[in-house]
Amino acid sequence: MIKKLILLGVTIIMGIVLVLNGCSAQANETDPNLIGWIDGINQPQGEKSGQISVNSPDNNTSDKFMITVTDKTQIYTRINSEKDQKVGFNDFNAGQKVEVWFSGPVMESYPAQVSAGKILITEEPASQTMPPLNDGVKSILVEVTCDEFASTPHITKEIEITFPGSLVVSLCSNPSTGFEWEEVNIGDESLIYQTEHNYVSPEASGIVGAAGKDVWSFNSASSGQSTLTFKYSRPWDGGEKSEWTLTLNVEVK
Numbered sequence: 001m002i003k004k005l006i007l008l009g010v011t012i013i014m015g016i017v018l019v020l021n022g023c024s025a026q027a028n029e030t031d032p033n034l035i036g037w038i039d040g041i042n043q044p045q046g047e048k049s050g051q052i053s054v055n056s057p058d059n060n061t062s063d064k065f066m067i068t069v070t071d072k073t074q075i076y077t078r079i080n081s082e083k084d085q086k087v088g089f090n091d092f093n094a095g096q097k098v099e100v101w102f103s104g105p106v107m108e109s110y111p112a113q114v115s116a117g118k119i120l121i122t123e124e125p126a127s128q129t130m131p132p133l134n135d136g137v138k139s140i141l142v143e144v145t146c147d148e149f150a151s152t153p154h155i156t157k158e159i160e161i162t163f164p165g166s167l168v169v170s171l172c173s174n175p176s177t178g179f180e181w182e183e184v185n186i187g188d189e190s191l192i193y194q195t196e197h198n199y200v201s202p203e204a205s206g207i208v209g210a211a212g213k214d215v216w217s218f219n220s221a222s223s224g225q226s227t228l229t230f231k232y233s234r235p236w237d238g239g240e241k242s243e244w245t246l247t248l249n250v251e252v253k
Contacts, residue, residue, distance in 0.1 A: 032099035064111035077121040094141035097123035110147045139166045146172035149244045156247040163220040163252045174211040178234045181214045187227035220252045
């Protein structure tokens with residue numbers, strides 16, 4: 001009788017273990033909530049986590065997400081490995097393709113805002129779409145869309161780049177409105193300096209007066225802190241000044 005009870009107990013325990021393993025495997029196989037490409041990284045000074053901006057053109061909820069990455073977010077990469085390898089926030093780069101599992105509800109805003117429970121890096125940036133690099137070192141991309149400026153006309157961001165390193169800034173611009181971006185005010189050019197500035201016209205859409213982008217490239221020159229100030233104005237006398245502004249507090253490490 002005792003042997004039968006022991007066997008019954010072992011059988012029940014094994015059954016529970018199998019069920020739990022099956023549930024765990026099923027949970028790990030759930031599809032990601034979001035698949036897209038990183039187009040911006042924001043890591044506050046002294047923090048190990050931060051936010052990444054993810055562009056997802058085919059997503060039904062929004063084409064742009066601001067993903068909050070906390071110390072509880074699991075970050076993995078599948079690049080150059082058969083198994084997912086655990087990595088950290090500093091392994092994010094603009095242009096990477098990522099899969100994101102949400103840990104909470106999506107806030108109805110633009111860009112949509114949500115916290116991540118898990119992020120998997122699946123592809124490195126394609127060479128033809130990568131931001132310019134400084135001798136192959138890490139480049140940081142900051143992009144602000146027209147909708148973001150319409151919602152928040154005056155934006156300040158904390159940015160950290162390496163030395164040597166580079167920074168690419170892409171801002172919505174529409175010359176047909178009479179507004180244009182003024183010359184960038186660089187707080188300390190001994191720390192960071194501009195290398196290029198171009199206007200990128202909108203893709204052929206057939207829409208007259210569609211917005212494009214102004215894109216600047218900067219290289220770091222030495223370690224320290226500096227500020228980049230961008231102002232969107234109508235240049236003539238009496239024209240509106242600083243309709244939009246972006247202030248980047250840059251720390252070069």
